[in-house]
Amino acid sequence: MTTATHATAPAVLVEHVTRRFGPVTALDDVSLQVEHGEIVGLLGPNGAGKTTLLSLLGGLRAPDEGTVRLFGRNPRDPAARTSLGTTPQETGLPQTLKVREVVDFVAGHYTDPMPRAEVLERFGLTDMAEKQTGALSGGQKRRLAVALALVGRPRLVLLDEPTTGLDVEARHVLWDALRTYHADGATVIVTSHYLEEIEALAERVVVVAEGRVLADDRLARVLDLVAARRMTLTVDGTGDDLTALPGVQSVRERHPAPAGTRVTLVASDADTAVRALVGSGTAFRDLEVRGASLEEAFLALTSRGVDPAAGLAPAAPTLVPEVTR
Numbered sequence: 001m002t003t004a005t006h007a008t009a010p011a012v013l014v015e016h017v018t019r020r021f022g023p024v025t026a027l028d029d030v031s032l033q034v035e036h037g038e039i040v041g042l043l044g045p046n047g048a049g050k051t052t053l054l055s056l057l058g059g060l061r062a063p064d065e066g067t068v069r070l071f072g073r074n075p076r077d078p079a080a081r082t083s084l085g086t087t088p089q090e091t092g093l094p095q096t097l098k099v100r101e102v103v104d105f106v107a108g109h110y111t112d113p114m115p116r117a118e119v120l121e122r123f124g125l126t127d128m129a130e131k132q133t134g135a136l137s138g139g140q141k142r143r144l145a146v147a148l149a150l151v152g153r154p155r156l157v158l159l160d161e162p163t164t165g166l167d168v169e170a171r172h173v174l175w176d177a178l179r180t181y182h183a184d185g186a187t188v189i190v191t192s193h194y195l196e197e198i199e200a201l202a203e204r205v206v207v208v209a210e211g212r213v214l215a216d217d218r219l220a221r222v223l224d225l226v227a228a229r230r231m232t233l234t235v236d237g238t239g240d241d242l243t244a245l246p247g248v249q250s251v252r253e254r255h256p257a258p259a260g261t262r263v264t265l266v267a268s269d270a271d272t273a274v275r276a277l278v279g280s281g282t283a284f285r286d287l288e289v290r291g292a293s294l295e296e297a298f299l300a301l302t303s304r305g306v307d308p309a310a311g312l313a314p315a316a317p318t319l320v321p322e323v324t325r
């Protein structure tokens with residue numbers, strides 16, 4: 001590939017990537033393209049495949065099938081990773097080195113590093129410069145770990161759950177620093193279980209579950225989807241006609257119930273749906289309305305009504321309870 005091609009290539013290109021660990025398919029035919037300067041949130045439950053995807057982007061693992069490119073190059077090639085800054089979920093820092101020494105050590109690997117004072121300032125670590133890293137709090141360690149990923153001024157930053165376990169203040173310092181760095185032109189990909197984190201950082205959201213991309217959309221659209229409600233009720237017949245009610249997006253589950261069917265619907269507007277249900281004269285009982293999980297919201301988006309094969313299946317677990325509203 002020519003240099004010109006590299007210059008015009010997207011920051012990240014993932015094409016039909018599958019990655020297995022023994023019998024587990026961690027990524028199943030995933031495709032994703034991220035342009036220069038985008039900030040993308042990878043949102044999904046535990047075991048969705050987010051870390052695996054980042055490990056492929058970071059060149060730590062190779063895909064079993066498909067192609068991964070960073071700025072047009074294979075991330076397994078060390079030259080492709082010179083533009084990359086990463087912070088894994090767990091970071092080991094040398095306990096006895098001072099914060100400024102660690103920053104200087106990392107900066108020594110780059111031709112044009114960010115000045116130490118700027119790095120520390122961005123992450124609220126200026127007062128910690130003389131402390132040994134072993135004496136930092138969890139939140140301070142985490143901020144230092146993310147700061148170190150930016151020392152070399154990477155064009156692409158991969159962050160795996162950057163603020164898990166941090167208190168509110170530490171989260172906000174980190175989010176502000178990342179937003180500022182992105183505003184300077186960097187491409188950022190961040191994984192999280194938490195909608196709040198994705199909401200604070202991302203413009204575009206890719207929802208991953210069970211190794212597949214469930215949705216890839218603007219943040220505002222995802223927030224609309226999360227506002228979906230889950231309505232469960234028992235009706236005399238099969239409940240087939242309930243999808244026609246205004247405000248109802250899809251049928252999520254149906255189970256045989258005594259003298260009828262227990263039906264779970266995903267509704268974009270539960271108030272309208274309930275009014276229409278009453279107005280329709282349909283006999284129903286035991287109505288429950290609650291927030292839908294992200295997974296349900298996205299299944300509602302991606303499915304066209306109920307899947308006949310899954311129509312009478314047992315209730316599916318709620319995969320992303322943290323983001324249920």
Ligand SMILES: Nc1ncnc2c1ncn2[C@@H]1O[C@H](COP(=O)(O)OP(=O)(O)OP(=O)(O)O)[C@@H](O)[C@H]1O
Nearest residue numbers: 021024025026044045046047048049050051052053
């Ligand atoms: N090294 C490994 N060996 C075996 N299985 C693995 C390995 N790494 C990941 N997996 C499996 O692959 C699947 C995807 O895991 P992955 O860590 O990518 O998910 P995740 O979305 O990052 O989850 P979490 O949010 O919990 O970090 C899981 O079923 C996991 O158990």
